Amino acid sequence: MHSNPPRSDGSRFLMKIDPRPLAVILLLEYLGGLVYLTLIVSFSLGEGTRLNFVPFAMMIENFQAESRHFLVNFVGNILLFVPLGLLAPMLMKRSANVLGVVLIGMILSTLIEFLQWCWGERIADIDDVILNTIGTLLGYGLWFVSRKLWERSVRQKDSFRVSGYS
Numbered sequence: 001m002h003s004n005p006p007r008s009d010g011s012r013f014l015m016k017i018d019p020r021p022l023a024v025i026l027l028l029e030y031l032g033g034l035v036y037l038t039l040i041v042s043f044s045l046g047e048g049t050r051l052n053f054v055p056f057a058m059m060i061e062n063f064q065a066e067s068r069h070f071l072v073n074f075v076g077n078i079l080l081f082v083p084l085g086l087l088a089p090m091l092m093k094r095s096a097n098v099l100g101v102v103l104i105g106m107i108l109s110t111l112i113e114f115l116q117w118c119w120g121e122r123i124a125d126i127d128d129v130i131l132n133t134i135g136t137l138l139g140y141g142l143w144f145v146s147r148k149l150w151e152r153s154v155r156q157k158d159s160f161r162v163s164g165y166s
Helices: 013-014 021-040 057-064 068-091 096-120 125-163
Strands: 050-051 121-127
Touching: 013 021, 021 068, 021 096, 057 068, 057 125, 068 096, 068 125, 096 125, 121 125
Parallel strands: 050 121
Antiparallel strands: none
């Protein structure tokens, strides 16, 4: 039975570092910013409280009006939830699955839209929930790919060392 030779580069140490404490801090910072941007900062639209339960209705309306608001809303709502998709898997005890992470993003987005409607300052829009959920999915994808690349990198270092080229 072969045992791996001791490593001098510290990569075994890096594999044992628990990312959860840093992820908790980053998630709390992110959630604070999310609350500020979505519930505290006022974007008065001058139209009173509106509800939109028709998917893509507001996006099509803004797109047809050739409004800059379309691009800001579309890209902004996606990017706003990418950090959640990146951080949530790091905090899940079991192996994070895409459905669980996306569900967290969808529920959080729905809660934000509900609160925006209750407080009467914004438009509660199903499009925002859809775009936020897509952002969460993209964040999860980035986390998944980066985790796989990290694991592959560590395995390649191990095989390189075992073969005698350290």
